Amino acid sequence: xxIATIIGIIFGFLVIITAIVAGGGWQMFIxxxxxxxxxxxxxxxxxxxxxxxxxxxxxxxxxxxVIAKIPSQSELIQKMVNxxxxxxxxxxxxxxxEIPNLDNIFFIKGLQMLVDGRDAEQIRDFMSIExxxxxxxxxxxxxxxxxxxxxxxAFGMIGTLIGLVQMLRNLSSPEAIGGGMAVALLTTxxxxxxxxxxxxxxxxxxxxxxxxxxxxxxxxxxxxxxIAQGDNPTIVREKLQAFISQGRREEVKATV
Numbered sequence: 466x467x468i469a470t471i472i473g474i475i476f477g478f479l480v481i482i483t484a485i486v487a488g489g490g491w492q493m494f495i496x497x498x499x500x501x502x503x504x505x506x507x508x509x510x511x512x513x514x515x516x517x518x519x520x521x522x523x524x525x526x527x528x529x530x531v532i533a534k535i536p537s538q539s540e541l542i543q544k545m546v547n548x549x550x551x552x553x554x555x556x557x558x559x560x561x562x563e564i565p566n567l568d569n570i571f572f573i574k575g576l577q578m579l580v581d582g583r584d585a586e587q588i589r590d591f592m593s594i595e596x597x598x599x600x601x602x603x604x605x606x607x608x609x610x611x612x613x614x615x616x617x618x619a620f621g622m623i624g625t626l627i628g629l630v631q632m633l634r635n636l637s638s639p640e641a642i643g644g645g646m647a648v649a650l651l652t653t654x655x656x657x658x659x660x661x662x663x664x665x666x667x668x669x670x671x672x673x674x675x676x677x678x679x680x681x682x683x684x685x686x687x688x689x690x691x692i693a694q695g696d697n698p699t700i701v702r703e704k705l706q707a708f709i710s711q712g713r714r715e716e717v718k719a720t721v
Contacts, residue, residue, distance in 0.1 A: 467533050470670055477662045499624055499651035504659070506620035511613055519605060523613075526606035530670045535677050536569055538684065542705045543720070545688035548576070549698040557582070557693075571595060571682045575689035585690035592686040596679060603675035607668050614664035621656020625649045684708050 485491045512520050544567075551559050561580045567573050571592070578588050628649025684705050691701045 467531060467670070470531050470667075473666065474662070481658065481662075493647065494651065494654070496647050496651045499648050499655055502624035502627065502648070503617060503620050503652050503655040506623065507613055507617045507656075507659075510616045510620070511609065514612055515609060519609060522606070523609055526609060526671065527667060529606065530667045530674065533674045535674065536572075536681050538681070538709060541572075541681065541684055541688075542702060544572075545684075545692070545705055546698045546702050546720070548688075549692050549696060549701040552579075552692050553695065553697060569681075569685070572685050575685050579689055579693050583693070585693040588693060589686055589690050592682070592689075596682050596686075599682065600675065600679060603671060603678075607671050607675070610664050610668035610671060614660040614668060617660040617664065618653070618656040621653040624652025624656075628652065680708060 482491075485494055511523075548560055548563065551563070557579055560576055564573055564576055564580070567576065574595070575588060575592060578591065583591075625648075628646060632646055632649060687708075688701055688705050691704050696704070
């Protein structure tokens, strides 16, 4: 679970709420028509822009940004080094008993192909397709969040225009001006808040996780292919350390 995302959202709303309460009159910030225009309009626009399955998948996309499980690079390298040693000592079939201990679906697929006798080229071709479609799924989720982040302020402005029209129409009735002004200002507030505290940051976080997960899968592919080629554990370790910055290689250095 990504604690930073949860902390950021909770404290972000806490800061906004505290500022509103401290200023007094917090009740005026709760305005159902303004919420309906901003949030409802954004959701309808998203439904128009994307297909229904993509729209319904937004919940899993948001869950992905909050509950992200990226394997540790040091643990991954150590496992690959151990598997390389087992492969050279006992053969590829001995690795089959290690598969139930893995929790990464791509690692399981790669190791299973190795046990089944696939060569390095076949494993690389198959896993490259997996990486391509993983990136496409993540890109679609990122586009949905970015679209929601851009359409929320837009519908906030639409609500502002509606409120201004209502206010100008009722200039002769001072008691009706307040309602129009509330819609005019609060829709912009709701749109800016939801876009800049939720959707745009979540889209950015999803992009970061997509790159991190892609790197991990590429490490898995490289490691499994190296084992399939019969490389010794030291060479496997050195190949996988190429994915890590020079400054971090010592902290993730696996023992052979």
